[in-house]
Amino acid sequence: MDWRNLIFSPLSLPEPPDVSTDKFISWHAEQKEYMLKHNQNKQNSAKLYGGYSWHVSWAKWWNTYNTSNPWICDFDKQFPELVEYLELFPFTQAKSISFLNQLGGAEVNLHTDPDSFWGMRFYLKNKNKDALYFSRTKNTDDIKMRTMEDEDGNPLTEKRDPLDYCKDEKIYANFPQERCAWMLNSYRAWHGVDKNPTPTGSRITCSIIGEYDKNKLFDLFDKSTNEYKEYQIWY
8 A cells, every 4th residue: 555645544543632721821822932032943933923824832843852851841741641642653753743723713725744754643622623625736746845935944935826736626634533633645735724713722733743663654554544444535
């Protein structure tokens, strides 16, 4: 089976822990101050807190993951249940762990994410289950088109037109439950999220990026296909 053609699937993992919204918002405010001070790319970091579709919180970042204290603002002490859950994902090293909180009224246009071929995600909150959609790429070259940054990590000066690269379609993802783990593919498809009709805090996605244990990764895909085949999207 060519897993490169798997665009979306729920993952055969337990339901994510249910954390206190007030506690999470308090931690987000603390890490925001930290990130604006210490992020290695301060220009991008500052931009994420204004004119962006998400409030972003980082539990680990590229310049903290390999330090003696990789967790930002005591994330591991404040949310040990989430740290334990994150260990279920098939990584040899998680290098970036972020939480994307879709703003009320905000729409997320078609784009790709900075993962390698497969992106690992889970919903901390998700009150709008049927909002994530995919548009398959016009070709299957093993080249990902960057939609937010150039090769040097700088913001693009002009947005790319999705129809130059993707088919004119919207294939919506379906989820087996409100909060669950799932994967996406940014090589074979771009993805977007419909306008959020509910308040900020109703849709929070965790994104984990790092180095994979390929054996565990493909074993998880096998189990997930057996359990959630009717939910999967393929190229």
